[in-house]
Amino acid sequence: MRTRDVNKENLIQEKAIEMIVKQGLDGFSMQKLAKAANVSPATLYIYYKDRDDLITQLATSVSNRLMETSLKGMHPKMSFADGLELQWKNRMEFFFKYPLDVEFIEQIRYMPTYDSVRDNIRKNFGDVLGKFVHNAINRGELQPLPFEVYWSMAFAPLYQLIKFHAQGNSPANASFRITDDMVKQTLELVIKALKP
Amino acid sequence: MRTRDVNKENLIQEKAIEMIVKQGLDGFSMQKLAKAANVSPATLYIYYKDRDDLITQLATSVSNRLMETSLKGMHPKMSFADGLELQWKNRMEFFFKYPLDVEFIEQIRYMPTYDSVRDNIRKNFGDVLGKFVHNAINRGELQPLPFEVYWSMAFAPLYQLIKFHAQGNSPANASFRITDDMVKQTLELVIKALKP
DNA sequence: TGCATAAGTGAATGAATATTCATTTATATT
DNA sequence: AATATAAATGAATATTCATTCACTTATGCA
Numbered sequence: 001m002r003t004r005d006v007n008k009e010n011l012i013q014e015k016a017i018e019m020i021v022k023q024g025l026d027g028f029s030m031q032k033l034a035k036a037a038n039v040s041p042a043t044l045y046i047y048y049k050d051r052d053d054l055i056t057q058l059a060t061s062v063s064n065r066l067m068e069t070s071l072k073g074m075h076p077k078m079s080f081a082d083g084l085e086l087q088w089k090n091r092m093e094f095f096f097k098y099p100l101d102v103e104f105i106e107q108i109r110y111m112p113t114y115d116s117v118r119d120n121i122r123k124n125f126g127d128v129l130g131k132f133v134h135n136a137i138n139r140g141e142l143q144p145l146p147f148e149v150y151w152s153m154a155f156a157p158l159y160q161l162i163k164f165h166a167q168g169n170s171p172a173n174a175s176f177r178i179t180d181d182m183v184k185q186t187l188e189l190v191i192k193a194l195k196p
Numbered sequence: 197m198r199t200r201d202v203n204k205e206n207l208i209q210e211k212a213i214e215m216i217v218k219q220g221l222d223g224f225s226m227q228k229l230a231k232a233a234n235v236s237p238a239t240l241y242i243y244y245k246d247r248d249d250l251i252t253q254l255a256t257s258v259s260n261r262l263m264e265t266s267l268k269g270m271h272p273k274m275s276f277a278d279g280l281e282l283q284w285k286n287r288m289e290f291f292f293k294y295p296l297d298v299e300f301i302e303q304i305r306y307m308p309t310y311d312s313v314r315d316n317i318r319k320n321f322g323d324v325l326g327k328f329v330h331n332a333i334n335r336g337e338l339q340p341l342p343f344e345v346y347w348s349m350a351f352a353p354l355y356q357l358i359k360f361h362a363q364g365n366s367p368a369n370a371s372f373r374i375t376d377d378m379v380k381q382t383l384e385l386v387i388k389a390l391k392p
Numbered sequence: 393t394g395c396a397t398a399a400g401t402g403a404a405t406g407a408a409t410a411t412t413c414a415t416t417t418a419t420a421t422t
Numbered sequence: 423a424a425t426a427t428a429a430a431t432g433a434a435t436a437t438t439c440a441t442t443c444a445c446t447t448a449t450g451c452a
Contacts, residue, residue: 121367170347182345
């Protein structure tokens with residue numbers, strides 16, 4: 001039996017993400033991807049059922065890696081400030097290591113395709129995060145809030161900063177770059193907001 | 197001289213937004229749009245130079261309407277809490293009135309296409325918002341912060357809530373709906389964070 | 393060594409794509 | 423009413439698209 005070429009598999013994923021980030025989902029095609037990855041179009045259909053499946057699998061894989069990184073070193077009993085700081089640090093680390101991956105997720109996050117990915121995240125990581133938040137509330141380190149309110153305060157500002165950086169552009173500044181100080185400052189504001 | 201059919205023009209815009217929101221940018225085509233709007237494909241090229249121009253013009257128009265709504269009743273000397281609350285209220289009003297428009301913008305916000313739209317926003321509304329923030333800082337009602345940090349705290353949580361609502365889905369809840377209380381609560385957290 | 397089997401291919405197919413063009417239609421002005 | 427002119431059209435074009443299929447290639451195992 002012939003063996004699967006793992007390098008080829010990785011190259012396909014890499015090029016697909018690169019293409020989608022740089023040209024958008026509608027500038028992305030199976031034939032262009034095949035050419036970019038030095039592979040026959042038919043090969044793509046060995047790895048993926050169809051175009052939609054390719055995108056979903058890609059999103060699932062990247063999301064899982066991002067969530068795993070974000071929860072590295074987390075345990076549900078951590079203090080709220082420490083736990084949130086750790087998650088921010090982990091996410092920033094991931095962003096600087098794999099900026100295209102983050103942009104890729106941001107780009108497909110609001111598409112119908114992403115629904116199943118979200119379910120997957122909830123299933124795999126909802127437990128740890130749910131417990132962390134629950135414990136923090138019980139210890140009085142975090143206001144009791146609807147989860148959505150919590151999530152919107154806890155992470156949306158970070159992602160907005162990342163977006164500004166990724167597009168090198170903000171409402172006030174046409175060549176914006178994120179700094180560690182900025183992230184730290186924003187995190188402090190978030191913690192201030194969420195503490196009782 | 198034959199006169200331009202304004203209803204037709206509006207219908208085209210409406211259908212285009214509807215299609216892009218429901219099927220994504222890559223499920224959107226000129227021919228499908230023409231059919232949906234009961235128009236010849238060639239007619240679209242009277243209104244728009246090409247596909248890209250159509251999308252950019254659409255985004256610019258919607259963004260301007262959103263920003264106009266968001267600044268309704270604003271004057272730069274307003275107290276910080278009042279001004280931010282007014283902008284949140286205005287944005288929510290717009291969202292409930294034109295949910296598709298907001299989803300449309302969220303969907304193309306992270307694409308290369310959107311760059312010129314962002315420039316346009318900065319040019320048209322940067323002044324009012326800049327002055328509002330500046331005054332609030334001078335009066336000691338707002339921490340002096342890099343504009344990007346301010347913006348990330350001031351609006352990203354609201355948009356995250358809106359996204360949860362629009363997709364009827366959140367990390368914790370598979371059938372999420374926003375409530376006025378939630379928005380109010382989140383706004384209070386934001387103001388708490390941003391006050392000195 | 394050679395066989396079984398999955399990996400990988402290149403060319404082909406039919407459908408869908410963006411855009412154009414010669415033509416027709418409606419109306420504001422004369 | 424006649425005319426000028428921009429709006430609007432339907433059919434056509436060349437291109438690109440996702441997907442398939444008959445075929446070749448590489449390799450684990452017998």
